[in-house]
Each structure stands twice: as structure tokens, then as C-alpha cells.
Amino acid sequence: VLLAMNANVEDRGIKGDCTPLMEAASAGHVEIVSLLIAHGADVNAQSTSGNTPLMYGCAGGHEGAVRVLLEAGANVEDHNENGHTPLMEAASAGHVQVAKILLEHGAGINTHSNEFKESALTLACYKGHLDMVRFLLEAGADQEHKTDEMHTALMEASMDGHVEVARLLLDSGAQ
Template identity: 45%
Template sequence: MNRRSFLSTSLCATVALNVQAGAHDDFFVAIHRDDGQGLQTLLRRGMDPNTSNDKGQTGLVLALQLGSLHAFQALVNAPRVNVEVRNAHGESPLMMAALKGYLEPAHLLIARGADVNKTGWTPLHYAASKDQPAQEQMVALLLEHHAYIDAASPNGTTPLMMAAQYGSMAVLQLLLDEGADPLLKNQLGLRAVDFAARAQRPDSITLLQAAIRQRLPNQGQW
């Protein structure tokens, strides 16, 4: 290869890299701006909807985290989208939808094959950990799609424990009504009632103590 051909090839490669880098930046700018139309244009030009940024955050998870629901819609409808692509923390789009209480996005993700029962922290853990109006419906949706009610996180925490410390009374009651086990312990030997006590939530403590009494009717103090 002569010097002129080498320079021409190098220049083309540099231009291609710059174009690729520019599209990558535009992709995440569009998500931050909730620019669904801009994202659709990038996707039509061949942008991978499963792209991650330099912090390992994926487009779908980021859109839900930011509340960029137009951007989410553009991404979730992309032909090449993988609804199970996870960020650097192992969070799936369904986990983020569950955390934020976004029912319609959760429906869409489940319809496209999102894993309701991924290993480790699950969408149900995330849904149970928030006290906001949509969470009871979110928990019900996940259970309807066969979410394992006593799923254990890597440290043995269950959705009931998360609800006891962080969630609403409605979610706590729903989990108990659907069969969540209040006797389970995490790796530190803590039950859901201990989580409620740690958070100083007397109503949750009372509810969980009653549930334990039903499971252990001859245990006196419970």
C-alpha cells in the first residue's frame, strides 16, 4: 500500500469512528431529553437499541430511570431490542419499571419476554420496596405472571422483607394474603418483622406478628 492509499484508508477509518461516537452520544442525549422521534431516527440508521454508556447503563433502563417514557417506547418497539439486557448493576428494564411503578411499561416488557423471575434481586423485590400508589398493582401484576413470592436475593432478603421496611401497608398485606412466608430469615437471621422494627413501622410490625401467630399458633409471645 502506497502512502496516499494508507492516508486515505486511515482518514476513512477515523471518520467512521467519529460518526459512530457521535451517534452513540446522540443516542443517550435523546434518552435524557425524552426525544422519542430522535431515537427512532437513530434506530432506523442502524443504532443498536441495546447500547450501553461508559458507566454500563443501558438505554431501556436509563429511560425508565429518568422517566423518559417516549424514549422508552421508541426503544422497546425497536425490532432488535433485547428486553433482558442489564446494566452494570445487574438491573433489568423490568426491575426499573417495577421500582418506578410504571405499569404500562411493565406490561410491555413482560409481553416481550422480560424475565419476571431473574436470579438474584428480582422485579418483585424492587416493586415491594417503594411506597407509592401504583406499587400494589405492580406487585399484583408480577404475581399474576408467576413471580416467585419468596424469592431470595443474594443475601437472602425476600420481597416481604423489602415491603416491611420500605413498602406500603397495602403491598405488605397483599404479599401476606398471597402466601409470602413471614418466618423466612435472611443471612443475618432477620425476618420481615425485624425489618419493620428496624424501620420503626409499628403498623407493619403488628401485621407481621399476626401473620407469624397464624403460622405458629402455639408460640406464646407471637
């Protein structure tokens, strides 16, 4: 009804941060994501912190919303203010299936954030997401990449007490 009455699909509400598409992607409402895109919503709009609808969908693990956004032209390599890409958001939250979708659509597995030089792998290790770490290693992630603090993936896992992640990295040849 609202769209039929020419509602603004880019309205950011009182706080002025998120668009309806960002909110729908964050909640995983695939039909609403599709509807908003069909009515001209910007799939690459950014919040005040630089997050895009795709980043919100990835952080929430919403595979359907992520697919719809990518098919509509969402930028798989956009960075937010922390320098995180959609893949980094998925890795940080442990959403392996979303990470697979992103790599299928050309996401750079070894892209790193601007300021802290974090990668999808170092974020997954920091958070202790064993299945994500396994997936990223199998997909070719650089396990010797160093953050701005010179931390490797093994260091991130070790500092935060993630024993199984550290074991996997060591078994994979990490130094």
C-alpha cells in the same frame, strides 16, 4: 429519526452502564419502551450491577412499561448483583400494582436474594410499606422466612420502628 438511521439500540453511552431501554423503562416512557423493543432492544440486558429494564421499571413503579416488557419476554425472575428480583425491587419501593402485575406473570413470591436471603416481604417490612406488606401477606408470602441475619419480617419492621407494619404482621400470626 435515530432508529431510522440505524442507531444502536444497545448503545450504553459514555459510562457504559445502561441501555436506552433501561433508561426508558426507568423513566416510565411506555411508547419509547415499545419502540425500542420493536427495533430489537434486548429486554433482558443487564447493567453492570445486574439490573434489567424490568427491574428499573419496577423500582420506578411504571406499570405500563412493566406490562410491555413482560409481554415482550422480560424474565420475571432475573436477579441483580444483590440477588434482587423485579418483585423485590417493586416491594422495596412500595409499588403494589407493579407487584400484582409481576405475580400475574409468575413471579415467585417467596424467592429470596442470594447473599442476604432477603425476600419481597422482608424488604417491604424493612422499608415500612404497609400496603405492600398487606398485599404480599394476602398473596401468600412466608412471614416466617429468615434473612441471613436470621431476621423475620416482624424483626425487620420492629427494628426500623414501623409500628403499623408490625401490628399487621402480629395480627396475621407472625412469631
